[in-house]
Amino acid sequence: MEAEEKNKKRKLDLDWTKLLSRELGDEGPPPPLVVIKIEPQPSPSKSDSMGGGGDQGKDEFSENLPDHKLEEMIQRQQRNLEHLGSKLPDKGKKIRDRLERLEEEKKRRTLSRAKMDAAECEKPTQLSSSDIVGSSNVFEQQSKSHQALSQSTFGSSFCKKMEENTDCRIVNTFDKELSILNRCERKKTRCNGEFSQRERQKVRVSPRRINLKHPRRPSFGDQKGRTALLYSLCDTDDDLPSISKKNAFQVRLSNNSRRRKGQTVVLVDEEEAQLVKTTELEVKLPNCKKDAKIYYPSRDDPESVEICFGDIDSLAPETFLTSQIMNFYIRYLQQQASPTNRAICDYHFFNTYFYQKLKEAVSYKGSDKDALFIKFRRWWKGVNIFQRAYVLIPINEDFHWSLVIICIPDKEDESGPIILHLDSLGLHCSRSVFKNIKSYMREEWNYLNQEVAPSDLPIADKIWENLPRRIEEKTIAVPQQKNDYDCGLFVLFFMERFIEEAPERLKKKDLAMFGKQWFRPEEASSLRVKLRNLLIEQFRSASENMGGSQSSPSLS
């Protein structure tokens, strides 16, 4: 047995290179490789699980959620439907669709799990002791492969391996035969087996991110793909210790079953990925309860935002962003910008709830409209928005995020304020957005006109006198998201980039800074990982500060 183990290890080493090479190769057009590799191991007996693979494409977005989160999402959607459904323009159709999809996914999972269990019972003999050892090896393997990955020189040796290995497609076509041969001819399959082991590893790490990105968005730059990969690998690094600490037994078991599954099943790739991920996400994070809360930047800060550990869920791949995350990052941007940015105080940031209130206030028709507006003014107590250079207003409507930036001219400027609308899907109607923002500005102008002594006027008198008529509006062409879940990230990224690049006061000519090519859409999308790590870090340090009783996973 020992010999066998050794054997395995040795082989595994070889595999990494191959794997690596494969990975690099994958960045090219034929990404499906990833999927394919897992198949070779599976043995014919489990072909039934192929069925499970079929409907996968449909609900990718929910697939990578751990079960409890899925459950939560279902509940949330149900609640949304209850509370909001009737008020939405589409009468909650979208929520219902989503709910349906989530439930399908749940069903599918239960189903596939049942299958897996069945398979396990069928094949107990296949579980050799080397399997167990193998699974613990996995950890080692993984860290090795990380190193390997980060060495770009790998690419070259990798190509060689590739050639030795024949074209992957060919391997692919032999999958079936191989899997049949699997048992009689261990040698031949071994190499495949190793692949799939490594594959599994990779899949574990961040199944969706890697596997999907390539196939679906071939336009991703090499570098992007690689960094994404590294990212996720790093993530695993710190999970692993905690996995082994926390429930080594379970992990081992589940690894085992996974592995067995790998050997016995044909075509289960994606399902495996998500199962793996389930365990993973749960252990990954600092030991915080779902409802653990932190205050950013600090509890005593009057402008602190509260964020709940469970809120991080909305940063799971392909998940819609919630207002908590949005407001956290908006706050974070202000906090980050202040030391480096010359004039962050020239910005005014409204939170995500503001626009809804604004709409309410400007569309109110009652006789006490003025009183209502005065009450509404408390949202920007002590701030004269016309004295700021920029006012940023995130918009959430119809389950979509977009951004408004009001640019106020300075006293010397001859032109009026400009309202910019930035929408990564062009979904929100700019016209009604402009209408609302304009009436908001008009009312505020009205109010100030009665209150403020003329000498305090922030804007050139000539403009100020006729301000409502001098407001210009501009729907800005911006990079567009390539999916349907990243709009929140785009809004945050618009803000981030705008703060970095905007001139002290924006003039019309400066509008050239925007455009479809302003940044690559992937840059905005990658904010998801960054944000998630940022939050995890916040929670980690918070839990360490709280007496440090929790053993936080080490960040390698």
Place this chain on the structure above:
Amino acid sequence: MSSSSTKYQPTARVRITIKNQDGEEAYYQMKRTTPLRKLMNAHCSKFSFEPNTVAFLFDGRRLNEDETPEQVKMEDMEEVDCMIHQVGGYRVHSA
């Protein structure tokens, strides 16, 4: 705080209106020194909201549950907005 003590006594109760997004209102009374958690929980159970799905905003600022009316400078007869967490991402319907 001490200077304004003539204006209100910490033990006095404040009346607070909570307004839901649909315009529905509910009225509460509490001591200035009681954590707002109580208010939030009461409101959530009254309308069967899950506590972690709504935000309470006072003058646009989200209230933390262990703050007190006094800390956030609530006077009598204030209004608090109860907003359901927003979600955004748009699933494009393929026609």
